[in-house]
Amino acid sequence: MEGDADIAAVAALMGEPSRAAVLMALIGGRALAASTLAVEAGVAPSTLSSHLARLVDGGLISVEPSGRHRYFRLANPEVAQAVEALARVAPSRQVRSLRQATHASAIRRARSCYDHLAGRLGVAICDALLCKEIVKAQAKPEMAADPVVGAGRFYQYFITEYGKEWLKDFGVELDQTSRRPSVLYCLDWSEQRPHLGGRLGESLLRRFIALGWILQAERRVIRLTKDGRSGLSQEFGVDPTILE
Numbered sequence: 001m002e003g004d005a006d007i008a009a010v011a012a013l014m015g016e017p018s019r020a021a022v023l024m025a026l027i028g029g030r031a032l033a034a035s036t037l038a039v040e041a042g043v044a045p046s047t048l049s050s051h052l053a054r055l056v057d058g059g060l061i062s063v064e065p066s067g068r069h070r071y072f073r074l075a076n077p078e079v080a081q082a083v084e085a086l087a088r089v090a091p092s093r094q095v096r097s098l099r100q101a102t103h104a105s106a107i108r109r110a111r112s113c114y115d116h117l118a119g120r121l122g123v124a125i126c127d128a129l130l131c132k133e134i135v136k137a138q139a140k141p142e143m144a145a146d147p148v149v150g151a152g153r154f155y156q157y158f159i160t161e162y163g164k165e166w167l168k169d170f171g172v173e174l175d176q177t178s179r180r181p182s183v184l185y186c187l188d189w190s191e192q193r194p195h196l197g198g199r200l201g202e203s204l205l206r207r208f209i210a211l212g213w214i215l216q217a218e219r220r221v222i223r224l225t226k227d228g229r230s231g232l233s234q235e236f237g238v239d240p241t242i243l244e
């Protein structure tokens with residue numbers, strides 16, 4: 001017989017600063033080499049090796065051999081959600097250089113959150129989908145009835161019939177073989193407002209990349225192209241100046 005979930009074990013893995021830096025670096029969804037992660041964590045590769053082994057053994061990250069190299073990524077979307085949840089309640093790190101300030105500003109504008117868009121751009125896309133009624137939100141009945149949680153605090157999202165046709169015309173078709181929810185509510189840690197994950201969030205990110213609207217830059221940063229500025233404005237009504 002199994003008892004309660006051992007959250008202390010996971011918290012201990014995540015709570016060490018070097019391992020926390022590794023998880024934050026991987027939340028963008030890409031597989032990264034150990035050398036890159038050592039730079040992100042600010043430790044020597046030899047030191048990082050033991051941290052990576054513990055994260056792999058703990059089921060938080062996975063390793064992908066490629067020739068003589070090994071690449072690491074988050075084990076699954078649930079780990080990304082856990083890291084994102086911690087980021088929402090964690091205090092901000094003190095910025096100590098112009099480079100850090102530039103990066104902090106960039107990831108708040110637009111970033112990848114595992115396999116979907118986050119930051120101001122991600123929130124703006126979520127707002128646009130709701131405004132166009134491609135996606136609708138409704139309060140979860142069990143949450144609305146809870147006097148502690150309060151009505152309207154937590155929502156479940158679904159794609160409307162109109163939305164399915166609109167998305168198909170836009171070139172987005174969801175993977176029907178996946179067991180992941182079509183749409184997931186994801187509270188953005190920097191904006192404290194929702195952006196969308198799930199299969200829809202993943203499919204939109206891929207479509208934007210295929211159209212050349214966005215570029216995946218370094219360290220989770222997403223950059224909007226000239227075509228992206230006009231495309232998001234025309235198709236979604238998103239004002240590109242929000243990223244300035």
